[in-house]
Amino acid sequence: MSAQHPDRPDAPIVDGPHDPEHDPTASYALEPEYVASLTRRVTSTTGRTAEVRTPISGAPLAHVPQSSEADVAEAFAKARRAQAAWSRTSLDHRAAIMMRLHDLVLDRQEEIIDLIVWESGKARKHAFDEPLHIALTARYYARTVHEHLDTRRRPGVVPGLTRIDVNRVPKGVVGIISPWNYPFTMALCDGLPALMAGNAVVAKPDSQTMLSALLGAQLLEEAGFPRDLWQVVAGPGSEVGPQVIGGSDYVCFTGSTATGRRVAAGCAEQLIGCSLELGGKNPLLVLRDADVEKAAEGAVRGSFSNAGQLCVSAERLFVADQVYDRFVERFVARTQAMTLGATLEWGSDMGSLISQAQLETVTAHVEDAVAKGARVLTGGRARPDLGPYVFEPTILEGVTPDMTCFGEETFGPVVSLYRFHDEADAIARANAGEYGLNAAIYSQDGDRARAVARQVTCGTVNINEAFAATFASVDAPMGGMRQSGMGRRQGSEGIHRYTETQSVATQRLVRLAPMLGMSDETYARVMTAQMRLMKKLGRA
Incomplete structure (x- = not known):
């Protein structure tokens, strides 16, 4: 359920199951x-x-x-x-x-x-x-x-006479x-x-x-x-x-x-x-032909799963002008409908931040943005009534490059909205900065979305999904580009990455050197002729 802050009628409160008389968390303890x-x-x-x-x-x-x-x-x-x-x-x-x-x-x-x-x-x-x-x-x-x-x-180098085995050690x-x-x-x-x-x-x-x-x-x-x-x-x-x-x-x-x-x-x-x-400062792009309801639902999960403490979560949302107003309305409404709760029970849409330090970082990013002119569309404050480190899921509009949260990773439930008119400009803005971990694209045209994905500088790109499709597809590699890392997990x-390749060559019958009294010069001519023959035969 949603309610209103008594001192800020425009800001929602997102309530969760945190009644000490009924919440098993209040009395539960780990056995020594x-x-x-x-x-x-x-x-x-x-x-x-x-x-x-x-x-x-x-x-x-x-x-x-x-x-x-x-x-x-x-x-x-x-x-x-x-x-x-x-x-x-x-x-x-x-x-x-x-x-x-x-x-x-x-x-x-x-x-x-x-x-x-x-x-x-x-x-x-x-x-x-x-x-x-x-x-x-x-x-x-x-x-x-x-x-x-x-x-x-x-x-092998000599077909039929050189055997090569490649081991994984x-x-x-x-x-x-x-x-x-x-x-x-x-x-x-x-x-x-x-x-x-x-x-x-x-x-x-x-x-x-x-x-x-x-x-x-x-x-x-x-x-x-x-x-x-x-x-x-x-x-x-x-x-x-x-x-x-x-x-x-x-x-x-x-x-x-x-x-x-x-x-x-x-x-x-x-x-x-x-x-x-x-790290990552991950973009989510809502293209002009996107299903707005699906995009809004995905943006909530993409931005606020694990209270935004996810390397691949979205912190920057770029939305096409044609659908911007409708998307913002649905995104804000879905966010305001979320339930918060620091509890062991099922039923909460979002839990707590991990620590006081993380809470201070998130609070500082939001306060800095607001002080410099950003608008809070929903959320924007800590909720000590629900837990010591709970912070409301927060949507910001009007974030500019002089604000800390514009380029730095917040790693919390804070996301910035940006309207775009030109798709090429949106891609360029999504690629701006030093990171390149994860991106999401919402469009009803899969081919077009995949073409856009190839232009996004990120190690994983999800289409019509925020991050789970790549993360859960364990046969596909996952990792970052640029300052978001090196190497890949999965697949x-x-x-x-945990093996060395070892090549073992077994040579049969002939050696790779002059034989039977052949001079070095003759050997060189024979090998040159063999190279030309291999080319004609189409061998690598």
């Missing part, structure tokens, strides 16, 4: 034994812990052991020993374990969702996306492992540094193909959401993966992150562009590869 079963999986001998608080109420949730430099070194030592044995297992054996993980995640989804909501404060329906994505990823790589990793034959130990916004899926989804390729993993989840990542590690062991194959370390990223990079054979990082640059520099120093999914690229 359950927390201990998770936190003991952290490699730690320091005796130090860090407190984790829930965004739902701000109350303490757990105390997570912290890892020392020696602990990180021990985690890598254990992982290397486990990887040596794991790399000799068959692909079918790995796939069978991965399929058991698929079933476990679906069977335990309520437990997983509870923990995600406790740690992140997101709406339950958005937390459901995480076990769903992990199940999709596990099933995909289990079913396609031979397609990606089987040894392949390639043509595991890198060794992969370091995964994962963020807080999708604490279960981001902790696991990049590591699953690493395991399938024969690697071990040392994971450093974000300190705010360690429990979800630790539950993922527990489920991996329950599915049948060797325990030491997946190590978890904990601590501030500035302290533990460089140690993870220093011990890894490959690093996968998801987070901010600023931190991603430091990760890339550390990997360059080690001469190891990395894949980085970084063949998502598993091949």
